[in-house]
Amino acid sequence: MPTIGFIYPDHAVEDEYPFAARLLGADVRLPVEHIYGTDLHAVPELLDLGSPERLAEGARLLAKHEPDAVVWACTSGSFVYRWDGAADQVAKLAAAAGKPASSTSFAFANAALALGLRRVSVAASYPAGVAEYFVEFLGAGGVEVVSMASADIDTAAEVGRLSPEAVIEFAVAHDHPGADAVLVPDTAMRTLDVVDEIEKRLGKPVLTANQVTVWEGLRLVGAHPRTDALGTLFRTGGA
Known part of the structure; x- marks a missing residue:
């Protein structure tokens, strides 16, 4: 085990x-x-x-x-x-x-590589200035970010209080037609019980923190x- x-x-x-x-x-x-x-x-x-x-x-x-x-x-x-x-x-x-x-x-970088994802959209909870570091990080790992959206949420506690519906809508709204997948990068965001619904709505893989x-x-x-x-x-x- x-x-x-x-x-x-x-x-x-x-x-x-x-x-x-x-x-x-x-x-x-x-x-x-x-x-x-x-x-x-x-x-x-x-x-x-x-x-x-x-x-x-x-x-x-x-x-x-x-x-x-x-x-x-x-x-x-x-x-x-x-x-x-x-x-x-x-x-x-x-x-x-x-x-x-x-x-x-x-x-994130290793999971994207394992699934063959090269171009992704990022739906980030962070302020844009912080989220840009993630875009840079993914690029260094060989993953191109074709679209990045920021919810501009200042604290993890606020992210943790988002409703399942809000998480789903945020991820779905920030897909990009040129993206192989949508990445949702915050371990303070509750996603495990909604990731399948997001994938169903988008018709593509979704990676969450x-x-x-x-x-x-x-x-x-x-x-x-x-x-x-x-x-x-x-x-x-x-x-």
């Missing part, structure tokens, strides 16, 4: 991880531990949130679960470091945990469980 540990910033919709575990079945454990800082979507605060010291604390908290891999479950707190800085961030996390490690930003984060953790240990309830990525196994 693979055990994937997730470091989640503060509190918002961390119950998505046990929800995913239930959908994936008894052969997967997805424990979550929290680190605390700001929930503000602003670059200086996000750089502090994803600092080596904070992530090392998350790794220490996860140790009791004896994870096979660990993932920093925060998109903005990883992509603001840009590609090389985010790679250094997860290398230090892996060293602190003594286990393979990754982050949500790399999860908590979805790709779970997938990435399992990928790190060579596991590719499938379910019909978490979008194209998990229907195909992403492999």
Whole structure:
């Protein structure tokens, strides 16, 4: 049974991880531990949130679960470091945990690669200035963003309070005809129970933050469980 540990910033919709575990079945454990800082979507605060010291604390908290891999479950707190800085961030996390490690930003890049997605639309909750870092990050990973929309929401707490209908409408409204998929990049946004509906409405794959984060953790240990309830990525196994 693979055990994937997730470091989640503060509190918002961390119950998505046990929800995913239930959908994936008894052969997967997805424990979550929290680190605390700001929930503000602003670059200086996000750089502090994803600092080596904070992530090392998350790794220490996860140790009791004896994870096979660990993932920093925060998109903005990883992509603001840009590609090389985010790679250094997860290398230090892996060293602190003594286990393979990754982050949500790399999860998006790897999931897009696994599905053969080269041109995407981004429906971001963040202010535009923060979301642009994600566009840059994806470009560094070989994924072209053909359209980017920003909801200009300042805090993770506000994102976590969005209704399922609001999440669906936001993602659907910001598709682009030239995009292979729509990416929704905030682990504070509840998406796992609506990703299939969004895909049905759009007729194309949708990648969301908590979805790709779970997938990435399992990928790190060579596991590719499938379910019909978490979008194209998990229907195909992403492999």
